[in-house]
Amino acid sequence: MNGPIGMFDSGFGGLTVARAMIDLLPGEDLVYIGDTGRYPYGSKPLGDVRDFATEITRSLVDDYGAKAIVVACNTATAAGLDDVRDELSARDVPVIDVITPGVKALVSTTTTGRVGVIGTVGTVSSGAYPQAIARTGIPVSLTSAACPGFVEFVERGQTTGDEVTVLAERLLAPLVKADVDALLLGCTHYPFLARTIGEVMGHGVTLVSSADETAFAVRRRLGEAGLLRSGDNRGVHRFASSGDIDVFRDLGGRLLGPELEHTESWPPHR
CATH class of the missing domain: 3.40.50.1860 (Rossmann fold)
Structure with missing residues (x-):
């Protein structure tokens, strides 16, 4: 104790x-x-x-x-x-x-059933998020995207600006195209980029942080x-x-x- x-x-x-x-x-x-x-x-x-x-x-x-x-x-x-x-x-x-609590929040947030997860290459390629979502038993359509470069920007203290926005627009394009209404920031670095990510995704998308x-x-x-x-x-x-x-x-x-x-x-x- x-x-x-x-x-x-x-x-x-x-x-x-x-x-x-x-x-x-x-x-x-x-x-x-x-x-x-x-x-x-x-x-x-x-x-x-x-x-x-x-x-x-x-x-x-x-x-x-x-x-x-x-x-x-x-x-x-x-x-x-x-x-x-x-x-x-x-x-x-x-x-x-951090994965299990974040997934529970994600599936309880969506109203359309179309959700997204962004993470590092290692996290996305591991399949951990689809497995965690499957364990909830809630039927949702998941779109995942790896976002190489996001962590490095945060580690340099660069969380806003044109460079970050251009990278975000390119990496988040599959999520925008999939018309998700809830996006899980599947890396604990990403909340520091929430402002930029939110602007790229649009006001109709709820960002979910696992913190x-x-x-x-x-x-x-x-x-x-x-x-x-x-x-x-x-x-x-x-x-x-x-x-x-x-x-x-x-x-x-x-x-x-x-x-x-x-x-x-x-x-x-x-």
């Missing part, structure tokens, strides 16, 4: 989930690892991403004492969720992913496991990066807020 919630992403995208978690569960301690030394995950072989996810998960539990793990990365969820759960199956540590839904799922799972903290104390939030600490602190601070002022190196010295 007293351990932190551990979460990780390839870089900055999972900060959207961290923000939702901090706002919804202000009394919980949190440790976030941004694997910026090896990002982006989306273009890497899924086997490599699977190994990264398992390594970071093990560190969050062994080095930081995490009581639950949030895989705040769609590509890592698609590639390595089963491995992460296997890693922790004997240790009674809950694992929450808030994931935070609700975490609260529910912790409650079921008896791991929610009680009391009014403010949680301690730690952030770590496998890459350049100054870059992570500066850009992450602009994206998330002052919580990133104290950023550590990962892996920690043992």
Whole structure:
């Protein structure tokens, strides 16, 4: 009950989930690892991403004492969720992913039954989203599109402008043509591009982010496991990066807020 919630992403995208978690569960301690030394995950072989996810998960539990793990990365969820759960199956540590909550929100949002998902090449090619939608049992028509380049723009702090818009118009064309009325941002980086994506898709399309839904799922799972903290104390939030600490602190601070002022190196010295 007293351990932190551990979460990780390839870089900055999972900060959207961290923000939702901090706002919804202000009394919980949190440790976030941004694997910026090896990002982006989306273009890497899924086997490599699977190994990264398992390594970071093990560190969050062994080095930081995490009581639950949030895989705040769609590509890592698609590639390595089963491995992460296997890693922790004997240790009674809950694992929450970002795909399942996002899909549930997507299928409950649409009114026409025509939905879209955008993600990294790795996430889209994995087939994780069609499988997750099929598990809901709700009949919808799904159009998926990989959006290479979006993550790189976010990681550079470039979330608006002509370059981003031109790329978005090209990549989102299949979704516009399919006339979807709900679009799931299937990468935790993409909410930072929501303004541009929304302008390209048009006012009739609802953008669905998995961040808030994931935070609700975490609260529910912790409650079921008896791991929610009680009391009014403010949680301690730690952030770590496998890459350049100054870059992570500066850009992450602009994206998330002052919580990133104290950023550590990962892996920690043992």
